[in-house]
Amino acid sequence: MSIGLFVSAISETQQQVLFVSFFFLIVFIIMSGLFTPVESMPVWAQRMDLINPIYYLIRIIRNVVLKGSGLLDMTSELLRLIGYGLLMFSLAVWRYRKTV
Helix, strand or coil, X not given: CHHHHHHHHHCCCHHHHHHHHHHHHHHHHHCCCCCCCXXXXXXXXXXXXXXXXXXXXXXXXXXXXXXXXXXXXXXHHHHHHHXXXXXXXXXXXXXXXXXX
């Protein structure tokens, strides 16, 4: 949600928000490791995944479904998602401009 707030805060029209959100969402999903393993990607793509929130969500889902992991097993992924959400929300609030 914080990514959507940030995109809408920097965009001027609804069409811009739609296209930018669609572009980033598709890239994030493709690079998340949902369809292809992250380990088979080039090194630069693996490093780019560190800023991909869907990558951490997919890791959490896989750990829960395949391994039966608990909350303590996913602490690093959850902390990264919380940090990413707080950063994006802070940027969205900072860039928000009131219109009359």
